[in-house]
Amino acid sequence: MTDGRPTEAAPIEEAEAFLADHPDISAFDLVLIDPNGIARGKIIRRHELLGLYRSGRHLPGSILGLDVTGEDVDETGLVWDDGDADRIAWPIAGSLVELPWTSPKRGEVRVSLYELDGTRMAADPRHALARQIEAFNQIGMNPVMAFELEFYLLDAERDANGRPQAARMPMTGDLVQANQVYGLDPLDRMETFIAELYAHAEVQGLPVETMISEYAAGQYELTLRHRDSGLRAADDLVMLKRLMRGLAIRHGMRANFMAKPFSGRSGSGMHLHTSLNDEAGRNLMADTDGELAPLLLNAVAGLQRSLAESMLLFAPNINSWRRFSRNSYAPTAATWGRNNRSVAIRVPAGNPDNRHIEHRTPGVDANPYLVAAGVLAGMYEGIRSKLSPDEExxxxxxxxxxxxxxxxxxxxxxxxxxxxxxxxxxxKMAAVFLALRQSEYDRFLAQVTAEEFDYFCHTI
Known part of the structure; x- marks a missing residue:
């Protein structure tokens, strides 16, 4: 760092070039991802952008100590313990993009939080992932990562009983009730939405690929192409969720990223695909003499061993745990296998030179930076200790x-x-994350729900 400016902060030339190329953009969303995976920040005017790139922007450290509802959690140590002190946000290189669904047109710049002297703010989840990537880089390896996410598109209007329902098909106005897994008709009837989604993703540089009609009415899956930067792979995921939320609203829908929005219907996962390249870009997990590479098996074993301690990263909320049930494609044991979608840690079929690991445990409600950090830490431990996995x-x-x-x-x-x-x-990141989860657990435990009252009131 130089004079408090972190070395990884985006150069001002990025902002100057963007402003010159986009004279129609008058404001920018300044976006910080908190430990819950929620985008927080503020909207700044066009003339403020260069100041952000020159000098950073002060934000309260407590922004990383909020629960899902936006309430301060004192136990994080980020509120009254340090007088709600400011830290400084610096722009992430390559993050300045249009928000093409907005009118008037806005842009977005994503930031990370730092201490005033330029050192990384330890409660920023993006920095937690950076630490794990750097650990691999120090041993001559680079993680290659990609996320895929399942989600629901819901109608803006609830049904006659006040319950959420699958979105109407934009082309026909139909309400879909049936499970049409891999069905093409639901995708065809979503043509206008899907076309805009792909077009906007291209404007934002998001490598969005296959879209699938998933295992419940209104449920879909999108895949993202792999990135040589694990940080960029997680960035892609949070950007795509923002895009889908904004676009869905403008189509009379709501994009839902709960792990289990409906009882009796499929939950929504956020699968993480990971391999490791050497310094020349060769896949270290490629098959060796027709067999799985020892390095891959070491990584699988590390993920098995660390899974129990990592589950809160992959399933952080009360709703997350409703997703796990037998015969649901949401894994309930620390199992692994080849070409087997029922396991937690899957080695997909495909080209042996492109062999990689798919972690199927995380829900779509999890923070992708913390998910990726936990996965890489487990892989690193397995490789460092040369662990062997369970029986396949x-x-x-x-x-x-x-x-x-x-x-x-x-x-x-x-x-x-x-x-x-x-x-x-x-x-610090672990302490803040645990404080947030414990606070939310205590809040839910204290609530008497309508269902609970109705269940017991006339019988006990």
Missing amino acids: STSYDADSQYVLPKDWASAIERASGSAFLKDALGD
């Missing part, structure tokens, strides 16, 4: 020697005592 699973009923937490409370307890999690995220 060939069915859904397989089990593992590594017992997973069964619910949210157990996951919080397991994470709270985890040295692995502190190493994966850094002490």
Whole structure:
């Protein structure tokens, strides 16, 4: 860093060129991703952008200590313990893009938070991922990553019973009720939305690829092409969620990223695909003599061993845990296998030279930076210690020697005592994340719901 400016901050020339190329943009969303995975920040005017690139922008450190509802969580140590002190936000290189669905046209610039002296603010989740990538870089390896996400498109209007329902087909106005997994008709009837989605993604430089009609009415899946930068892969995911939210609203829909928005319907995952390249760009997980590479098996073993302690990263909210059930494609054991969608850690079929690992545990409600940090930390431990995985699973009923937490409370307890999690995220990030999860658990535990009252009021 130089004079408090971090070396990774975007150069001012990026902003100057963007302003010259986009004279129609009058304001910019300044976006910081908090530990919950929620985009927070402010809108700045066009004339303020160069100041951000020259000098950064002060933001309260407590912005990283908010729960999902935006309430301060004192236990994070980011509110009254330090007088709600300011930190400084610096723009992320390459993050300045249009928001093509807005009118009047706005832009977006994503930022990371730093201490005033330019050192990384330890509670920023993007920095947690950067630490793990740098650990691999120090041993001559570079993570290659891509996310795929499942989500629901819901109608802006609820049904006659006040419950959410799948979005109407823009082409016909029909309400879809049936499960049309891999169906082409639902995609065809979403043509106007999908066409705009791809067009806007191209404007933003998002490598959006295949769209699928998933396993429930109104549920879809999108894949993102792999990135040589794990940070950029996580950036892609948070940007795509913002794009879909903004575009869906303008089409009379709501994009929903809960892990389990409906009882009795499929939950929504956020699968992470990962491989490791050497310094020449060669895939270190490519098959060796027709067999899985020892390095890949070491990484799988590390992910198995660390899964129980990482579950809170992959399933951070009370709703996250409703997704896990048998025969649901949401894994319930620390299993692994080749070409097997029932396991937690899958080695997909395909070109042996492109072999990689797919982690199927995270829900779409998780923070992608923390998910990726946890996955890389597990892989690193497996490779460093040359661990061997369990016996490969060939069915859904397989089990593992590594017992997973069964619910949210157990996951919080397991994470709270985890040295692995502190190493994966850094002490401060782990403490803030745990404080947020515990605060939300306490809030939910204190609530008497209408369903609970109706269930017991006339019988107990």
